[in-house]
Amino acid sequence: MGLLSLGTPLPWEEAKNYADYVRNQGINQFLSIYHKLKDKQKDCLLWGDEVEYMVIAFDEENKNAKLSLRVFEILDELQKEEEAALKNLNSDEVIKTSWKPEYGGYMLEGTPGVPYGGTLKELLQVESNMKFRRQLAAKYMKPNEVPITITSFPNLGCQGQFLEPHYEPKGEASRSLFVPDQIINPHARFQTLTANIRKRRGSKVAINMPIFHDTKTPKPFIDPTIPRNRNLFPEDKEADEGMALPDHIYMDAMVFGMGCCCLQITFQATNIEEARRLYDQLANMGPIMLALTAAAPIYRGYLSDVDCRWNVIAGSVDDRTKEERGLEPLKNNRFIINKSRYDSIDCYISTDNTLKPEYNDLDLVYDKEICKNLMDNGIDELLARHIAHLFIRDPLVIFEESLEPKEDASDHFENIQSTNWQTMRFKPPPPNSTIGWRVEFRSMEIQITDFENAAFAVFIVLLTRAILSYGLNFYIPISKVDENMKIAHKRDAVLNEKFWFRKNVFENEKNNIIYGNENLDNDGSDSKSMQQPNGHNYTDKNPISVEDEYEQMSIDKIINGSCNKFPGLITLINRYLESINIDIESRCILGKYLEFVKKRAKGEIQTTAKWIREFVRSHPKYQEDSVVTQEINYDLMKIIEKIQKGEANVPELLGNFKV
Numbered sequence: 001m002g003l004l005s006l007g008t009p010l011p012w013e014e015a016k017n018y019a020d021y022v023r024n025q026g027i028n029q030f031l032s033i034y035h036k037l038k039d040k041q042k043d044c045l046l047w048g049d050e051v052e053y054m055v056i057a058f059d060e061e062n063k064n065a066k067l068s069l070r071v072f073e074i075l076d077e078l079q080k081e082e083e084a085a086l087k088n089l090n091s092d093e094v095i096k097t098s099w100k101p102e103y104g105g106y107m108l109e110g111t112p113g114v115p116y117g118g119t120l121k122e123l124l125q126v127e128s129n130m131k132f133r134r135q136l137a138a139k140y141m142k143p144n145e146v147p148i149t150i151t152s153f154p155n156l157g158c159q160g161q162f163l164e165p166h167y168e169p170k171g172e173a174s175r176s177l178f179v180p181d182q183i184i185n186p187h188a189r190f191q192t193l194t195a196n197i198r199k200r201r202g203s204k205v206a207i208n209m210p211i212f213h214d215t216k217t218p219k220p221f222i223d224p225t226i227p228r229n230r231n232l233f234p235e236d237k238e239a240d241e242g243m244a245l246p247d248h249i250y251m252d253a254m255v256f257g258m259g260c261c262c263l264q265i266t267f268q269a270t271n272i273e274e275a276r277r278l279y280d281q282l283a284n285m286g287p288i289m290l291a292l293t294a295a296a297p298i299y300r301g302y303l304s305d306v307d308c309r310w311n312v313i314a315g316s317v318d319d320r321t322k323e324e325r326g327l328e329p330l331k332n333n334r335f336i337i338n339k340s341r342y343d344s345i346d347c348y349i350s351t352d353n354t355l356k357p358e359y360n361d362l363d364l365v366y367d368k369e370i371c372k373n374l375m376d377n378g379i380d381e382l383l384a385r386h387i388a389h390l391f392i393r394d395p396l397v398i399f400e401e402s403l404e405p406k407e408d409a410s411d412h413f414e415n416i417q418s419t420n421w422q423t424m425r426f427k428p429p430p431p432n433s434t435i436g437w438r439v440e441f442r443s444m445e446i447q448i449t450d451f452e453n454a455a456f457a458v459f460i461v462l463l464t465r466a467i468l469s470y471g472l473n474f475y476i477p478i479s480k481v482d483e484n485m486k487i488a489h490k491r492d493a494v495l496n497e498k499f500w501f502r503k504n505v506f507e508n509e510k511n512n513i514i515y516g517n518e519n520l521d522n523d524g525s526d527s528k529s530m531q532q533p534n535g536h537n538y539t540d541k542n543p544i545s546v547e548d549e550y551e552q553m554s555i556d557k558i559i560n561g562s563c564n565k566f567p568g569l570i571t572l573i574n575r576y577l578e579s580i581n582i583d584i585e586s587r588c589i590l591g592k593y594l595e596f597v598k599k600r601a602k603g604e605i606q607t608t609a610k611w612i613r614e615f616v617r618s619h620p621k622y623q624e625d626s627v628v629t630q631e632i633n634y635d636l637m638k639i640i641e642k643i644q645k646g647e648a649n650v651p652e653l654l655g656n657f658k659v
């Protein structure tokens with residue numbers, strides 16, 4: 001969630017007057033960082049995952065599973081333990097975990113204490129570190145509380161009780177019909193963010209996800225649980241005035257999206273060029289991994305007809321005014337903007353010569369003045385446009401204290417950057433640190449077990465190594481990546497849908513050469529290094545038209561390949577692993593993760609979304625009407641708790657893999 005600066009946040013009426021100031025300062029800060037650090041070379045691979053947890057409180061008497069709002073006490077203890085551990089470290093030790101608050105007052109974010117390095121040995125520690133994090137978090141919970149990794153909490157915003165302690169849904173920040181403000185992290189930043197998005201937009205956010213029509217779901221489905229006659233806030237009438245669509249699950253607050261959990265991975269690249277390259281290549285994996293990790297089929301107590309969270313979050317922070325959404329002529333605003341601040345990326349940014357201009361085929365909305373300023377100050381056009389695109393947005397939370405001028409800061413830049421929640425994030429180094437240029441992969445949904453989360457984290461890390469080793473080229477026109485994002489949301493997309501993908505991931509014949517051991521640095525330790533040489537510059541000898549470069553493939557084909565036609569990403573990763581001669585034991589562990597991803601892609605084991613949907617539909621109390629009752633929710637949370645502890649046998653979800 002970015003840095004949590006402390007201070008006094010300005011309400012929107014005041015904050016909006018400083019928007020240009022923050023943007024100008026932000027651009028100056030970016031320029032200063034860029035010019036100081038653009039030539040930074042030979043940073044090593046460092047990477048880290050972020051796992052988000054919900055704290056569930058079981059009420060055994062009433063058979064209810066609720067979200068516990070005690071996170072602040074828990075986080076306080078975790079951070080104290082972190083500080084104590086730091087003090088007692090021997091010189092050869094590193095701290096194992098790090099904890100941060102998240103948007104929901106029931107959410108925790110845990111990361112490794114320090115990023116992992118570029119050795120295989122560290123890949124093997126991911127799962128045990130995740131397990132350790134979960135145990136540590138649980139240590140500070142009450143006996144009836146558990147940390148659970150689920151993407152969307154089924155009963156959030158339902159009638160009845162879903163929070164511990166319970167509060168009625170009335171709150172100035174969200175003005176929601178369904179949730180109280182106590183559900184939001186009490187830090188002023190999050191409350192202000194919520195209120196300012198609503199005020200900037202000029203209404204509450206309106207998220208409508210299609211209902212899953214089961215055999216007894218009414219048609220049309222008009223949600224009987226939406227309060228129709230409340231008069232607490234002027235916004236209360238929005239639902240009746242058309243914001244709540246028939247046949248949809250209507251949600252009216254930021255927490256429905258930002259209160260979802262996900263799995264993110266950040267990588268440090270060797271230099272800025274490599275970071276820009278990874279940003280582009282991984283962008284195309286965004287929708288593929290979203291579909292493969294789909295885990296969110298239930299919202300506000302109803303089965304929906306989608307399997308993942310992305311569009312819900314996009315809607316939950318959509319601060320665009322009517323003018324910006326193209327519903328009214330531009331008068332007070334400057335741009336018609338086609339996407340929410342939380343959405344897929346709109347442009348590729350690599351300096352690599354495999355990036356053809358045709359791939360950037362979206363009509364990029366960007367601030368022309370900012371772009372010119374950046375280019376006048378030595379930034380190339382692609383990067384200038386990327387930054388000028390991020391900077392079409394207003395800063396949402398401005399701390400009064402941050403308006404004082406200061407040297408060597410990045411706070412104003414980060415203000416805009418970190419509230420552009422896109423599928424990928426290109427992260428410049430913070431000023432005055434040893435950290436290098438990084439990219440963050442942000443589309444994956446969180447899985448129930450540490451095993452699954454480790455498997456996806458390891459898969460993505462190894463994929464970046466294969467991309468860099470073999471100079472893989474995943475480019476397709478970026479509009480096709482957007483199409484893939486839509487497809488990824490469909491129910492059982494992994495099984496039934498096809499995604500645009502590049503046919504020849506080797507740029508040209510020359511790239512078919514597989515790099516051997518001589519290209520791999522060894523870090524001198526007993527474990528293999530995954531650091532890669534960089535700078536593949538290939539020229540295209542036989543240009544073919546862009547339209548012929550890609551086709552629609554199943555996820556099975558993309559991941560597992562198809563007889564000589566397409567190698568499959570797992571094959572490429574395996575080849576990479578063979579090329580670095582790893583020991584049998586490590587190979588075996590990594591092989592297990594890859595095997596899991598392979599089976600998920602083949603449909604041999606279910607996505608979390610499918611498994612949850614089936615669990616609900618086969619529950620004895622389910623009425624075939626799309627309704628997920630308190631009791632079904634309770635049973636679901638109970639079995640999830642067992643699964644994550646390895647105490648339930650669920651071959652449809654985990655095959656024969658042991659957690």
Ligand code: ADP
Pocket residue numbers: 001002003046047048049050111112113114115116264265266267268435436438440
């Ligand atoms: P954000 O808040 O932008 O998502 P965080 O600061 O929470 O990012 O860090 C995200 C992940 O990045 C964590 O897993 C952390 O371990 C990892 N990380 C920290 N420093 C580096 C680095 N220099 N290179 C790569 N990853 C890093």
Ligand code: MG
Pocket residue numbers: 001002050100109
């Ligand atoms: Mg974070």
Ligand code: MG
Pocket residue numbers: 001050264440
């Ligand atoms: Mg993150």
